[in-house]
Amino acid sequence: MDSEQLREYGHRLIDFIADYYKTIESFPVLSQVQPGYLHKLLPDIAPDHPETMDQVLDDVRAKILPGVTHWQSPSFFAYYPANSSVAGFLGDMLSAGLGIMGFSWITSPAATELEMIVLDWLAKLLNLPDQFLSKGNGGGVIQGSTSEAILVVLIAARNKVLRNVGQNALEKLVVYSSDQTHSAFQKTCQIVGIHPENCRVLETDASTNYALRPGLLQEAVSQDLEAGLIPFFLCATVGTTSSAAIDPLAELGKIANSNDMWFHVDAAYAGSACICPEYRQYIDGVETTDSFSMSAHKWFLTNFDCSLLWVKDQDSLTEALSTNPEYLKNKASQANLVVDFKDWQIPLGRSFRSLKLWMVLRLYGSEALKNYIRNHIKLAKDFEQLVSEDPNFEIVTPRIFSLVCFRLVPAKNDEKKCNNQNRKLQDAVNSSGKLFISHTALSGKIVLRCAIGAPLTEEKHVKEAWNVIQDEASFLLHK
Amino acid sequence: MDSEQLREYGHRLIDFIADYYKTIESFPVLSQVQPGYLHKLLPDIAPDHPETMDQVLDDVRAKILPGVTHWQSPSFFAYYPANSSVAGFLGDMLSAGLGIMGFSWITSPAATELEMIVLDWLAKLLNLPDQFLSKGNGGGVIQGSTSEAILVVLIAARNKVLRNVGQNALEKLVVYSSDQTHSAFQKTCQIVGIHPENCRVLETDASTNYALRPGLLQEAVSQDLEAGLIPFFLCATVGTTSSAAIDPLAELGKIANSNDMWFHVDAAYAGSACICPEYRQYIDGVETTDSFSMSAHKWFLTNFDCSLLWVKDQDSLTEALSTNPEYLKNKASQANLVVDFKDWQIPLGRSFRSLKLWMVLRLYGSEALKNYIRNHIKLAKDFEQLVSEDPNFEIVTPRIFSLVCFRLVPAKNDEKKCNNQNRKLQDAVNSSGKLFISHTALSGKIVLRCAIGAPLTEEKHVKEAWNVIQDEASFLLHK
Numbered sequence: 001m002d003s004e005q006l007r008e009y010g011h012r013l014i015d016f017i018a019d020y021y022k023t024i025e026s027f028p029v030l031s032q033v034q035p036g037y038l039h040k041l042l043p044d045i046a047p048d049h050p051e052t053m054d055q056v057l058d059d060v061r062a063k064i065l066p067g068v069t070h071w072q073s074p075s076f077f078a079y080y081p082a083n084s085s086v087a088g089f090l091g092d093m094l095s096a097g098l099g100i101m102g103f104s105w106i107t108s109p110a111a112t113e114l115e116m117i118v119l120d121w122l123a124k125l126l127n128l129p130d131q132f133l134s135k136g137n138g139g140g141v142i143q144g145s146t147s148e149a150i151l152v153v154l155i156a157a158r159n160k161v162l163r164n165v166g167q168n169a170l171e172k173l174v175v176y177s178s179d180q181t182h183s184a185f186q187k188t189c190q191i192v193g194i195h196p197e198n199c200r201v202l203e204t205d206a207s208t209n210y211a212l213r214p215g216l217l218q219e220a221v222s223q224d225l226e227a228g229l230i231p232f233f234l235c236a237t238v239g240t241t242s243s244a245a246i247d248p249l250a251e252l253g254k255i256a257n258s259n260d261m262w263f264h265v266d267a268a269y270a271g272s273a274c275i276c277p278e279y280r281q282y283i284d285g286v287e288t289t290d291s292f293s294m295s296a297h298k299w300f301l302t303n304f305d306c307s308l309l310w311v312k313d314q315d316s317l318t319e320a321l322s323t324n325p326e327y328l329k330n331k332a333s334q335a336n337l338v339v340d341f342k343d344w345q346i347p348l349g350r351s352f353r354s355l356k357l358w359m360v361l362r363l364y365g366s367e368a369l370k371n372y373i374r375n376h377i378k379l380a381k382d383f384e385q386l387v388s389e390d391p392n393f394e395i396v397t398p399r400i401f402s403l404v405c406f407r408l409v410p411a412k413n414d415e416k417k418c419n420n421q422n423r424k425l426q427d428a429v430n431s432s433g434k435l436f437i438s439h440t441a442l443s444g445k446i447v448l449r450c451a452i453g454a455p456l457t458e459e460k461h462v463k464e465a466w467n468v469i470q471d472e473a474s475f476l477l478h479k
Numbered sequence: 480m481d482s483e484q485l486r487e488y489g490h491r492l493i494d495f496i497a498d499y500y501k502t503i504e505s506f507p508v509l510s511q512v513q514p515g516y517l518h519k520l521l522p523d524i525a526p527d528h529p530e531t532m533d534q535v536l537d538d539v540r541a542k543i544l545p546g547v548t549h550w551q552s553p554s555f556f557a558y559y560p561a562n563s564s565v566a567g568f569l570g571d572m573l574s575a576g577l578g579i580m581g582f583s584w585i586t587s588p589a590a591t592e593l594e595m596i597v598l599d600w601l602a603k604l605l606n607l608p609d610q611f612l613s614k615g616n617g618g619g620v621i622q623g624s625t626s627e628a629i630l631v632v633l634i635a636a637r638n639k640v641l642r643n644v645g646q647n648a649l650e651k652l653v654v655y656s657s658d659q660t661h662s663a664f665q666k667t668c669q670i671v672g673i674h675p676e677n678c679r680v681l682e683t684d685a686s687t688n689y690a691l692r693p694g695l696l697q698e699a700v701s702q703d704l705e706a707g708l709i710p711f712f713l714c715a716t717v718g719t720t721s722s723a724a725i726d727p728l729a730e731l732g733k734i735a736n737s738n739d740m741w742f743h744v745d746a747a748y749a750g751s752a753c754i755c756p757e758y759r760q761y762i763d764g765v766e767t768t769d770s771f772s773m774s775a776h777k778w779f780l781t782n783f784d785c786s787l788l789w790v791k792d793q794d795s796l797t798e799a800l801s802t803n804p805e806y807l808k809n810k811a812s813q814a815n816l817v818v819d820f821k822d823w824q825i826p827l828g829r830s831f832r833s834l835k836l837w838m839v840l841r842l843y844g845s846e847a848l849k850n851y852i853r854n855h856i857k858l859a860k861d862f863e864q865l866v867s868e869d870p871n872f873e874i875v876t877p878r879i880f881s882l883v884c885f886r887l888v889p890a891k892n893d894e895k896k897c898n899n900q901n902r903k904l905q906d907a908v909n910s911s912g913k914l915f916i917s918h919t920a921l922s923g924k925i926v927l928r929c930a931i932g933a934p935l936t937e938e939k940h941v942k943e944a945w946n947v948i949q950d951e952a953s954f955l956l957h958k
Contacts, residue, residue, distance in 0.1 A: 110546025
């Protein structure tokens, strides 16, 4: 770690990255390489002797970049966004530069304290109930991903209920979600040992725009209680991955609360929009929840990984996740004067991730962040309008945020053929390299997803995307 | 994401970080702030409007740095190191710059393929058995931390055995480790639902230098079998956190293999040393294991997070951790042509972490990396020599790698007073700000730990550290 070498190479890499963004539109958005391409280009063993920065950067250009799918391209409309921004990038860089571990307060007090402060800042921007603030028994914490956020609260909830009913009751515990809940939830249940047959996946349909129906939940809970099972966890979503569906938190919360269930809300994508007063309504009812998560690394300009989790009762987390070996003991922790975030998460190690969120909030300010979100939603509205004007296409579910779910309409009610055509259209569009869209299935229909949210996306990119989609569609339809 | 703003701010931050390393010795190694210090310095709410880069950098200098414990300081000797290096930093920066998600092959083929290639490179440097290479059914993967590495193999092992004996046998499963195994293992067992009374924590003592005794394991396994329980997982360690103890892999492996138990080896810290032929012997027997992990972010110049995990049977991982929702389906995955690392880990999201390991291996080369390790071990040997020459001190366990476990010797066999004095010595040394050491307990003795491994540490820092320790000790002893 030579400071002058860091300076020299660092400056060169900054220019490399800045140039990458300048030319990002020249790459195919979806990488067009074939499986195994890189094995053919790189040696089988590590070099014995140092290579130069030039050699490495040449290889990045010639061998790595062709295998990159450009998530930061303005024409990336697949999945949900994974924002990188100048401020988010700088924060990540500073964190890597300082190279500290913030698992206990003592190992870098600033890391723990800044995290508590910025999570409070964001809780206030989202107008979360006071119980989620760090001043009481609640608080926020940065997790690596929504999967980890859900995993830690599921463990906390599991241990809490097992403390009451006995360790051997694990096989009686029942969780509830909808068939639109992210697959991470199912995986998480599997990890903590919930029996697969005790995972209630409640069906949704177009009648509620794929939102979970409270009546269905109540019914399932009642049946499980009658069968002697123990309903203990409900996972609702604001902005599902498939179609950005919004589960009705207030009504669901009533059921969860009256049955002593832990209620978690996953707002990984749409949570960011809720800092705008006009979208805050979609998390109304959050006061009934036990925990709430959103991913700042999705649509909030903060580089991965930065998933935010708030809980009302930090004790339930730390009771489930604390370790206290001699080699980590220190006066501040032993005297209970501080928060040690190692006891709020799965791993021990943790980097200074709050720096990037802090820099995003300071270098942009909350007003600009609201306008950033509003602009993407406006662009999505424009795209929705373009789709709805074309008789070959239909909007499948009403657009609320920046995701448009659409498809080619079936000819002669042939849904099977229609699904195939939509798949073909997706392939054709993505193979063009001009944009990247993904798909999902809703009630058996293959649906195309245009998720707007890359920082560089402007009106012209959305229009160009639609032109490519229309062109490929008309080629397909007239073939 | 304006490329010219990134360029301008990026250059400024590079200089800031380079200057930080230039002046790193001017900071107290262990932060000397009091709990809650930062809340008094920062506002309660996020700013509405943008602030300038100058304001932010001024705050980093004035408010953040005083709360930082300087893990990259040449006088940081606590815990184990968390290496940052020019190459590791550049790799992290490039990954943040590209801002891609590599959860499925298709989402950035280069991310998956480079990871497979560099994990093969490192497996070869470690001379791991061929079954750990990616060409067969084995392979390596980057996890965030050792905790996650152990968690995924524990889930894989649990599911494998439950598939044979039935889901309801969870309460019969037994795991084995020593009382020196990292607390992460206990936490992991708790997460996956292993009954606490089924976690065998086998006692170690000075007679084996705190290594797990195979005889004790055999005895415990036999007893559990007789009691109708199911021994299914053994976690051994090469280089424990307390004292760098080395469990005898070959003998333990025999017992694990003959009882059909999953055998994992955690070499988080000492694994790095095993790239040197003269230290490779300490993982002899690795051929009997099912999985092996080491953390490149500890002592291998690769910035956090970069924990390497190799398994012989990738199917057991993917059978336990795969999800396949419609919105992630793609031709390459469906045709089974590619590896999707999302199915080898807990979270869905994953960044391009192999870049930093690749840059470390290329910009330094394996010969320099071996010498880097050897130099730290030599410095530790020097420190050990200094300690052993002072009659007030003793070496508590034989030093093998770069950790020296030592303490003030008890006066008149008063072990209790001796423990207090060692604690006081540690406090005095760390409060000086001149260096940072940590402690542990071995057979009830409080032991001081000097772990050498920061990239900037030179002979003079080790000598200075010893001078401070001696000075503080003589002040204590003559008070």
